[in-house]
Amino acid sequence: MKTHPPVLTLTSTKSSPIRANRFTRFVALPAVMSLLSISMLSAKTLHVAPWGTNNPAAGYGESPSTPYRNLQYAHDRTNPGDTVRIMEGTYNETLNISRSGTAQNPITYINHSANRPLITFAGYYGVQVRASYITVDGLRVRGNSANLTLAGAQAAAAALIANGTFNTAYEGTGILVVGTSSNPIRNVNVRRSEVWLCPASGINARYADYVTIEQNNVHENCYYTSYGTSGINLHLLKGVDSNTGVKTTVRRNRTWGNRLYIPWKDANGGPAITDGNGIIVDQTNLSGYNGIVRIENNLCYGNGGRGINLTDSSRVEVYHNTTYGNAQSPEISSEFIVGYGSNNTRVHNNIFISTTGKKVQRIVSSTNCFLANNIYRGGAYNGERDVFTASDITADPRLENPAYSMFDLTVNSTAAINQGYWTTTVGDFLGSPRTGVFDIGAYEY
Numbered sequence: 001m002k003t004h005p006p007v008l009t010l011t012s013t014k015s016s017p018i019r020a021n022r023f024t025r026f027v028a029l030p031a032v033m034s035l036l037s038i039s040m041l042s043a044k045t046l047h048v049a050p051w052g053t054n055n056p057a058a059g060y061g062e063s064p065s066t067p068y069r070n071l072q073y074a075h076d077r078t079n080p081g082d083t084v085r086i087m088e089g090t091y092n093e094t095l096n097i098s099r100s101g102t103a104q105n106p107i108t109y110i111n112h113s114a115n116r117p118l119i120t121f122a123g124y125y126g127v128q129v130r131a132s133y134i135t136v137d138g139l140r141v142r143g144n145s146a147n148l149t150l151a152g153a154q155a156a157a158a159a160l161i162a163n164g165t166f167n168t169a170y171e172g173t174g175i176l177v178v179g180t181s182s183n184p185i186r187n188v189n190v191r192r193s194e195v196w197l198c199p200a201s202g203i204n205a206r207y208a209d210y211v212t213i214e215q216n217n218v219h220e221n222c223y224y225t226s227y228g229t230s231g232i233n234l235h236l237l238k239g240v241d242s243n244t245g246v247k248t249t250v251r252r253n254r255t256w257g258n259r260l261y262i263p264w265k266d267a268n269g270g271p272a273i274t275d276g277n278g279i280i281v282d283q284t285n286l287s288g289y290n291g292i293v294r295i296e297n298n299l300c301y302g303n304g305g306r307g308i309n310l311t312d313s314s315r316v317e318v319y320h321n322t323t324y325g326n327a328q329s330p331e332i333s334s335e336f337i338v339g340y341g342s343n344n345t346r347v348h349n350n351i352f353i354s355t356t357g358k359k360v361q362r363i364v365s366s367t368n369c370f371l372a373n374n375i376y377r378g379g380a381y382n383g384e385r386d387v388f389t390a391s392d393i394t395a396d397p398r399l400e401n402p403a404y405s406m407f408d409l410t411v412n413s414t415a416a417i418n419q420g421y422w423t424t425t426v427g428d429f430l431g432s433p434r435t436g437v438f439d440i441g442a443y444e445y
Contacts, residue, residue, distance in 0.1 A: 043081030043105065046074045047112065050089035064112065071095040071119070081105030086139065088115040094126055095119065101133035106187070111138035118142060124168045125176040126198070135189040141174040143198030145223050150261055153199070153224035157262050160226050161271070170224040170262075174198040179207035181287070184238035186210045193217075200225035202258065204233040209240040209291065211248045220257040222276045222304070228264030230277035230305060231255040234313075236287040246317070247291030250279055250298065252429050256405070259304025259329060273331040276304035278323065284313040285341055296320050297429045297442050299407055304329035307352070310342040310366075319423045320434075322351040322399075322407045322442040327358040334359040335378070342366045347374060349420040351397050351407075351441040354378035361385035373421040375440055393419065397441065409445040416440040 044062060052067035053060065061068040061077065064087065068074045071091055074084045080101045086109065101107035109127075111117055119126045122144035127136060148170065159165040174195035179185035187210045194217040195202040202218035205211045211234070218231040232255055237248060255278035263271035278300030281293050296319040300307035307323025310316050326335050335354035338345050343366050352374060354360040360376040363369055363386045375393045376383035383394035395415035400406040409416055420438030427433055429442040439445050 043079075043083070045083045045085060046077060047085050047087060048074045048091075049087035050091060075099065078107050080107060080133070083108045083110060085110055085112040086115070086117040087112040088117060090118045090120060092120050094121050094123065094128070096125075097127065097129045097131050097134055097136075100131040100185075103133060103187070106133040106135055107131075108135040108137060109139070110135070116140055120144070121172060122147070122169060123172055125173050126195075127175045129175070129177045129188050129190075130179065130185065132185045133187045135191070136175060136193065137189070138192045140194045141198075142196055143172050143174055143221070144169065145197040145199050145220070148199060148224055150224070153262050156224075157226040157265065157271075161265055170199045171227065172199045173201040173204045173229070174218075174221065175203045176201075177203075177205040177208050177211060179238065181207055181236075181238060184209055184240055186240045188212075189214070191215050194219075196220050199223060200227060201229040201233040202231045202255070204229065204235065205237065205248075206235045207238045207287070209238060209247055209289075211237070213250045213253060215252045216254070218253060218255045218258065220259075222258045223261050225260070226262050226265045228260065228267065228275040230275050230280040230309070231258035231300075231303065232279045233282065234280065234284070234293060235282045237281075237284045237289040237291070237293070238287050239290040242290070244290050245292060246294050248293045249296070251294070251296045252298065252427075252431070253279070254299045255279060256300070256302045273304070273329050275309070276329060276332075277309040278303040278305070278307045278326060280305075280309040280311065281313040281316050281342075282309075282311045286312060289313075291315075292317060294319065296423075296425050297427070298322075299324075299429060299442050301325055301402070301405065301407070302328060305332050306335060306337050308336050310338045310345060312339075312341045314341065314343040314345070316342065316345045317423075318345065318347045318350060319425050320349045320420075320428065320438070320440070320442055322429075324351075324353045324399075324402050324407060325355050327355050332358070334362040336360065337362040337364065338366045338369050339364040340366070342369075344368045345370070347371045348423050349373050349425075349438060349440045351375045351399075351416065352377070353397075353402075354384075359384045359386070361387065363387045373419060373440060375415055391421065393440070399441075407441070408443045409439060409441065411445075413439075413445060417445050
């Protein structure tokens with residue numbers, strides 16, 4: 001059974017250079033980000049800037065010309081329906097969101113105008129959400145991996161195994177969405193943010209329901225943790241109602257270069273490199289999750305683990321993703337896996353292209369998995385996989401230029417264009433509509 005670290009807020013730092021990654025292609029956030037409409041007449045908009053003042057006097061914080069200075073100070077003054085607009089600059093602090101919105105009046109934390117605020121942290125999290133009806137939109141969150149060393153992480157892992165010493169410096173998650181088993185949180189949206197260089201997960205949701213993770217750029221995380229994390233990590237989701245439909249969605253994200261260099265301490269058979277995936281849905285069976293998780297229109301490439309990993313998690317829908325050249329860690333055997341009790345899954349219209357010598361697809365100890373119209377390339381032979389179906393395609397999808405992280409379809413992508421199986425997906429990676437006969441992969445041509 002996978003364990004997870006406790007929720008702590010201590011901090012610590014070290015210094016050393018970070019590794020280069022050949023999949024580094026920066027993707028800019030959209031220039032304009034819209035605010036959620038607020039129906040509550042008393043709702044207010046607060047502003048934060050590094051040069052601001054934490055002044056409790058009336059009127060402060062409510063104008064871009066008189067912003068508060070600290071994120072937490074603004075948070076502590078929020079009520080349902082409020083919006084916190086975060087202005088340009090670097091925030092060397094963490095944000096702990098513990099005040100909930102409501103279904104009609106969520107609380108939103110968003111970048112101001114076209115600003116691209118940066119939150120840096122060296123402890124257990126950059127942004128932590130422990131409340132419901134929250135949106136985090138348009139932020140950049142950078143961890144401290146550039147100032148850590150592999151030797152330091154190895155020493156921290158040894159101390160953790162030997163005597164339980166937990167060093168938060170090596171266990172930081174960029175955006176942590178976390179409730180408890182007895183009190184899960186709900187309706188949390190993490191969107192249009194960049195999260196990178198975090199020693200543990202980039203974005204992690206645990207004991208939560210109705211979570212949407214979309215349009216994020218999540219890269220080069222997980223290097224130094226002892227807990228087997230991934231770029232986008234859904235772990236032990238917990239239902240808050242009896243709805244059995246689609247409740248949690250991961251869509252239109254770019255996840256790349258996430259990789260473990262420290263073995264997961266609790267792996268079966270002893271510490272081992274098991275994760276560092278682009279996206280993982282993990283142990284929702286153990287937590288009794290009653291909803292469907294949908295993973296759609298994502299790009300996952302160059303990760304140490306699988307592009308997409310389903311472990312002990314039933315009723316997951318994997319639609320229209322493109323995964324390329326994952327399983328970079330020698331210990332990882334495949335590009336994509338449905339594993340260990342992940343029953344009743346649906347896998348349609350994906351492009352899976354594996355690293356040389358790695359299987360493209362694995363189905364392990366899981367039943368009632370419906371696979372249709374997927375493109376498989378790579379492996380010891382072309383499209384090497386555990387399960388074959390009549391609709392499998394092994395032709396080259398002729399993507400634009402994967403070496404430069406460009407996975408668009410081209411006029412020559414005949415293996416993918418108009419070859420898809422119908423799904424309820426309405427848009428592609430860019431939000432362009434899917435009409436007629438769907439194309440395969442994250443992009444519609």
